Amino acid sequence: MSGVLTLPARRASSGVFLALALTLAIGWLVVTVDGGQLFSLPTTVSLLHVAAGLGLVAVGQTLVIIGGSLDLSVAYVVSLSTLVAAETMNGDDGALVPAIGLALAVSVAIGLVNGLLVTKARINAFIATVGVGLLLKGYLDNGYDGPAGKTAPALVQGLGYQRVGPVPVSFLLLLAVAAAAWFALARTRFGHHLIAVGGDPEVARLSGVRNHRVLVTAHMLCSLCAGVAGIYLASRLGSGAPRVGTEGLYDLESIAAVVLGGTALAGGRGGVAGTVGGVLLLASIDAIFNQLEVDAFFKQVIRGLIIIAAVAIYARRARRKAAA
Amino acid sequence: MPRVRPGSVVPIVAILAVLVVLLAIRQPDFLSPPSLMSFLGRSAPIILLAAGQYFVVVSGEFDLSVGSLVTAQVVVAARLIDSEPSRTWPVVVLLLAFGAIVGLVNGIVTTRLGVPSFITTLGMFLILVGAVYLWSDGAPKGGLSEAFRRFGRRAFEDVPGLGRVPYALLVLLAAAGLAVLLTRSDFGRTLVAVGGNPRTAELSGVRVWRAKTIAFVLSGLAAALAAILLGGYSGVSFQAGAGLEFGAITAVVLGGVALGGGRGSVSGAMLGALTLETLFALMNFYGVSGALKSTVQGAIILLAVAVSSMRSSSR
Numbered sequence: 001m002s003g004v005l006t007l008p009a010r011r012a013s014s015g016v017f018l019a020l021a022l023t024l025a026i027g028w029l030v031v032t033v034d035g036g037q038l039f040s041l042p043t044t045v046s047l048l049h050v051a052a053g054l055g056l057v058a059v060g061q062t063l064v065i066i067g068g069s070l071d072l073s074v075a076y077v078v079s080l081s082t083l084v085a086a087e088t089m090n091g092d093d094g095a096l097v098p099a100i101g102l103a104l105a106v107s108v109a110i111g112l113v114n115g116l117l118v119t120k121a122r123i124n125a126f127i128a129t130v131g132v133g134l135l136l137k138g139y140l141d142n143g144y145d146g147p148a149g150k151t152a153p154a155l156v157q158g159l160g161y162q163r164v165g166p167v168p169v170s171f172l173l174l175l176a177v178a179a180a181a182w183f184a185l186a187r188t189r190f191g192h193h194l195i196a197v198g199g200d201p202e203v204a205r206l207s208g209v210r211n212h213r214v215l216v217t218a219h220m221l222c223s224l225c226a227g228v229a230g231i232y233l234a235s236r237l238g239s240g241a242p243r244v245g246t247e248g249l250y251d252l253e254s255i256a257a258v259v260l261g262g263t264a265l266a267g268g269r270g271g272v273a274g275t276v277g278g279v280l281l282l283a284s285i286d287a288i289f290n291q292l293e294v295d296a297f298f299k300q301v302i303r304g305l306i307i308i309a310a311v312a313i314y315a316r317r318a319r320r321k322a323a324a
Numbered sequence: 325m326p327r328v329r330p331g332s333v334v335p336i337v338a339i340l341a342v343l344v345v346l347l348a349i350r351q352p353d354f355l356s357p358p359s360l361m362s363f364l365g366r367s368a369p370i371i372l373l374a375a376g377q378y379f380v381v382v383s384g385e386f387d388l389s390v391g392s393l394v395t396a397q398v399v400v401a402a403r404l405i406d407s408e409p410s411r412t413w414p415v416v417v418l419l420l421a422f423g424a425i426v427g428l429v430n431g432i433v434t435t436r437l438g439v440p441s442f443i444t445t446l447g448m449f450l451i452l453v454g455a456v457y458l459w460s461d462g463a464p465k466g467g468l469s470e471a472f473r474r475f476g477r478r479a480f481e482d483v484p485g486l487g488r489v490p491y492a493l494l495v496l497l498a499a500a501g502l503a504v505l506l507t508r509s510d511f512g513r514t515l516v517a518v519g520g521n522p523r524t525a526e527l528s529g530v531r532v533w534r535a536k537t538i539a540f541v542l543s544g545l546a547a548a549l550a551a552i553l554l555g556g557y558s559g560v561s562f563q564a565g566a567g568l569e570f571g572a573i574t575a576v577v578l579g580g581v582a583l584g585g586g587r588g589s590v591s592g593a594m595l596g597a598l599t600l601e602t603l604f605a606l607m608n609f610y611g612v613s614g615a616l617k618s619t620v621q622g623a624i625i626l627l628a629v630a631v632s633s634m635r636s637s638s639r
Contacts, residue, residue, distance in 0.1 A: 126386075
């Protein structure tokens with residue numbers, strides 16, 4: 001049964017990797033003609049760093065979206081996590097473990113609240129997570145005017161800037177998290193249940209799946225991933241940043257990456273591999289635009305268009321399939 | 325608890341009454357006609373946005389682009405008018421057309437291309453914000469004419485009994501009257517039917533896509549009106565419309581309009597916006613930090629939707 005369910009996802013994710021290859025090829029050509037170098041070491045490293053931050057959030061987002069839910073509070077969870085981590089560390093390597101533990105615990109707790117609001121209070125996921133996001137925004141706006149806390153030097157050196165060849169440690173962390181999420185989806189009972197709940201909640205319930213528990217778990221994992229992304233960003237910035245999540249548009253971009261990767265917004269179909277492809281595609285477009293010195297605001301316009309176009313293409317395909 | 329018809333305005337009127345009493349205790353001046361009039365004038369933009377959002381929400385969609393649309397409108401108006409009074413009216417007409425076109429695009433992408441409206445309108449949000457920054461090189465240019473600004477900040481002075489009546493309030497009353505008439509027309513009823521059950525509506529011969537598209541156009545027009553009033557009142561900035569989309573959705577939910585469509589009234593939505601503004605005024609008078617506004621807004625959204633989903637599930 002799981003094989004049947006994951007098949008369309010595999011096909012969709014090959015689409016995004018094809019798009020990624022094309023984008024890189026065209027981008028390389030254009031950048032070279034322009035007199036630049038797309039695959040130079042600094043560009044590649046910064047591309048992978050961008051992908052690591054967005055990717056961590058997007059992998060978590062994939063899980064909730066497959067479950068038929070979604071999480072718009074991730075951007076605030078990211079910001080909050082940078083602050084909790086950096087303020088607890090306060091520049092001290094000795095406080096590293098408790099600080100990371102606390103940041104992750106806070107994130108998971110927010111995921112729990114999201115999950116309970118969606119399942120028990122039966123609030124539309126969109127509204128529930130926007131509501132929780134607004135609650136967090138008020139807390140952040142009220143408490144912080146700017147950066148606060150100081151990230152432990154060991155974390156900055158390790159997660160923030162350490163590389164293995166051209167590959168940052170943070171990107172390896174993303175791959176590890178993605179692999180774990182892939183394993184959870186493809187090989188565990190939780191994963192099969194989550195896909196079933198996203199596909200048809202009523203059928204899942206009748207076949208003995210505890211829908212609420214599965215969805216709440218997915219929300220907690222999603223927030224956990226956002227928390228990890230926050231810790232990574234704190235290691236890059238050296239401090240907690242109350243607006244980093246919203247300025248990075250992690251809520252929208254993560255959903256865009258998931259959708260580009262072929263996961264159906266309605267749930268029940270998709271996978272983590274596609275999401276990683278979607279993240280790399282967005283990061284590559286970003287890198288190409290940077291090399292061409294395209295205006296930041298123009299990039300945003302293009303991004304909006306890409307998101308709408310990608311969803312339109314998938315919606316069209318889904319409709320044709322339904323008609324056939 | 326007495327049974328209240330779903331979508332009724334009774335609960336929101338009760339909440340509003342309580343808030344007004346609390347306000348009057350703390351700040352008796354608040355209820356004096358001049359201060360009440362200017363409060364209503366200041367609240368006009370968000371009430372207009374809530375009315376526009378009502379049409380979209382009751383048809384079963386969301387419009388998250390309105391905040392960025394307001395910002396874009398204000399920046400565009402300032403640059404085009406460039407402090408030249410004679411350009412006021414052409415620019416006002418242009419803004420209304422701009423709002424309608426953005427709504428049309430939102431509607432067509434949502435209904436004809438099958439993109440969920442929250443993706444469409446969030447995408448539109450990115451596009452509008454990016455485009456307006458791009459067009460103005462990162463800093464607002466030009467300036468609004470006094471003739472433009474009067475809609476948002478001037479008033480008829482020396483009105484017997486009321487003191488001063490802001491233009492914004494008159495614009496609001498006219499728009500609200502139109503909105504209520506519209507909900508009572510065939511179109512208004514069709515829209516509720518579309519939101520309640522699109523399949524049934526489709527089968528009974530309604531062109532669902534057209535009804536929804538018109539709803540998005542109305543929301544765009546409401547944003548244009550709100551931008552004209554807001555630009556006049558508070559001037560030109562890239563923050564002019566920030567967060568207004570969630571304000572409008574909170575107001576709509578608070579006013580008893582069901583998310584997902586099919587239930588609620590436009591007067592409820594507008595009263596919801598007024599209640600929200602009253603609550604913020606109350607917080608202000610009690611010395612609560614303005615930064616906590618969004619926390620309060622988040623709590624209200626969660627509470628209002630939880631209560632209404634509990635009630636509809638127990639029926």
